[in-house]
Structure formats: C-alpha cells, structure tokens
Amino acid sequence: MEFTSSEGEQRYAEVVARAADVVVGLDFDGTLAPIVDDPDAAHIHPDAGGVLTDLAAAVRAVAVITGRPARQALALGGLDEVGNAIGDVGRELYLFGQYGNERWSSTNRRIVTPRPPAGLATFERDLPRVLRGADAAEAYVEDKGLAVAVHTRRLDDADGAFDRLVKPITELAEQHGLSVEPGRQVLEVRSHGMHKGLVVDWLMEHLEAGGFLFAGDDLGDVEAFEAVLDLRRRGLPTLLVCSASREEPTLRDLADVVVDGPAGVLDLLRTLTTDAS
Structure with missing residues (x-):
C-alpha cells in the first residue's frame, strides 16, 4: 500500500x-x-x-x-x-x-x-467490416447484452490493433447513437447516459x-x-x-x-x- x-x-x-x-x-x-x-x-x-x-x-x-x-x-x-x-x-x-x-x-x-439500446444490433452487424478494415478481424467480440466489447488482448499486435480500431469503432458507434468506453486493450460500445x-x-x-x-x-x-x-x-x-x-x-x-x-x-x-x- x-x-x-x-x-x-x-x-x-x-x-x-x-x-x-x-x-x-x-x-x-x-x-x-x-x-x-x-x-x-x-x-x-x-x-x-x-x-x-x-x-x-x-x-x-x-x-x-x-x-x-x-x-x-x-x-x-x-x-x-x-x-x-x-x-x-x-x-x-x-x-x-x-x-x-x-x-x-x-x-x-x-x-x-x-432493454438493449437501440442501434446496438445494427452496430454489431456492421462491426466485422470495421474489424477487417483495421486488420483486426480476429479481435474477440464480446456480446454483453446491453453492450458490445471488442478485445484486442489476444492479438499478436494488441496495442497496435487497439490504436487502429479507436477511430473507426467510435465513428461506427456514433452513427448508431452509441458511445465508446475505452479500457485496457478493449473498446466497449454502449448507450449514453x-x-x-x-x-x-x-x-x-x-x-x-x-x-x-x-x-x-x-x-x-x-x-x-x-x-x-x-x-x-x-x-x-x-x-x-x-x-x-x-x-x-x-x-x-x-x-x-x-x-x-x-x-x-x-x-x-x-x-x-x-x-x-
């Protein structure tokens, strides 16, 4: 301590x-x-x-x-x-x-x-395209019911993949009225508020x-x-x-x-x- x-x-x-x-x-x-x-x-x-x-x-x-x-x-x-x-x-x-x-x-x-936030299902549908575009197709996607978390920890270039994903995932989330919470090698997409x-x-x-x-x-x-x-x-x-x-x-x-x-x-x-x- x-x-x-x-x-x-x-x-x-x-x-x-x-x-x-x-x-x-x-x-x-x-x-x-x-x-x-x-x-x-x-x-x-x-x-x-x-x-x-x-x-x-x-x-x-x-x-x-x-x-x-x-x-x-x-x-x-x-x-x-x-x-x-x-x-x-x-x-x-x-x-x-x-x-x-x-x-x-x-x-x-x-x-x-x-209830799950509006826009989450369509965000998840569009997410694979964003992952492929950022050369992070193998990122682990965790469906949390009220949110979706994209983990890069398992990837060989975990930090690089995280950095490449921040902007496109944020943009996709905003398109669907959602917010992004960054963490350690994880981006969580959920509702505002x-x-x-x-x-x-x-x-x-x-x-x-x-x-x-x-x-x-x-x-x-x-x-x-x-x-x-x-x-x-x-x-x-x-x-x-x-x-x-x-x-x-x-x-x-x-x-x-x-x-x-x-x-x-x-x-x-x-x-x-x-x-x-």
Whole structure:
C-alpha cells in the first residue's frame, strides 16, 4: 500500500474513523479479479469472499460496480455465496453490472435490467467490416447484452490493433447513437447516459451514507473517481484507491493510495477492517 501524499494518509484515517458510515465500492476486473486474456476466466481472487464479509461488518455497505454483465460477475465472483455470508453479519451486498444499468443485491436477488439500446444490433452487424478494415478481424467480440466489447488482448499486435480500431469503432458507434468506453486493450460500445459515477451518487443517497471509498483500475472508473472527489469537496470522508495499472496512469494521478492489483486491494481492505474495529 503506497499513499500518494500525506493528505492521502489523512484521508485514510478519516475513513477509518467514520467507517460505519462509509460505503466501499469496488470494480471487478483488475480490482477484485486479475486481468486475463480470456474474460470468461477472470475469477475473483480466492481470498475476496472472506475479506469482503469481514469488511461488510465494519462499514455501511459493500458494492461491486462493474462493466461486466451482472450475471457474469455473479458467476465469476461467487457473489451469491458472498452475499449469503454478508447477510449472516446483518449487511447487504450490492452488485451493479454494465456500469450501473443492471442492479442486484443479496436481499433482492433478481437482476433488474433495461432493454438493449437501440442501434446496438445494427452496430454489431456492421462491426466485422470495421474489424477487417483495421486488420483486426480476429479481435474477440464480446456480446454483453446491453453492450458490445471488442478485445484486442489476444492479438499478436494488441496495442497496435487497439490504436487502429479507436477511430473507426467510435465513428461506427456514433452513427448508431452509441458511445465508446475505452479500457485496457478493449473498446466497449454502449448507450449514453449511465456510468459508475451515477452509481456512487445513487448509493450515497439510497443508503444515506456519510462517506465513500472506491477502488478501480481503468478508464471506466474515472467517473466514479470524479463522483467521489465531488463528495470530498462537500466535506465527506473519502478515499480513492488505484489497483496499479502502468498502462493507464489516469487513475494513479487521482488516487490517494496505489496498491498492487487485486491482492493489494484485499490487503488494504483487511487493514481497513482491522483499523476500524
């Protein structure tokens, strides 16, 4: 655990002091689960269930906020079982999938989800032509139901293919009234209007929380970081945690604490739980 400044250490102490009022929001890929070539194999860190259960007893609530479909995150994270354990300590686990478009909790186990956005089906129909034109025909296309993600991680020239695809995929998305969310060697195409920052705001209001800790690793987490910074400007205790990504410095520049991947995130949460006891 590396604080980025003396102010970061002070913010951690403030969160510890107010832990019972603080919501902890966690990204999934790169934060609770390692980044791997096959997205379907990104299982949660084996220690995460126990760490989250212990943490839940010390804070207002724990929420997983991910770009993945909620059903995928439930399966890869074993979150049904984690939710059971958290329920046993009198708390609730929240899961927000597809950047907040889908919602699940351990007390209401039905996934609430909207219809797929208009234009997504025709975008997906036109996508192979764009991939061929960028010499990236073998990119892995993940149909997420409410979004389409184009992964270049498996390609020999992953970074080059990503760079070649940014412009044509953005143009195609705009033609179909959709937006593009770039990540680490992935471009996700989805509807406008929902992002992780709005989830932070919803949790604060819905739970009448008094502070927020958010941990993430990629560009899809920037809006959550910005929402937490807004809470900080309002005088609330907050902490921003970057699960270290040398490929993406944006979050590192905003973070109070930098940790070494999912194992580092869990170490920080263990320490927080102990310090708040």
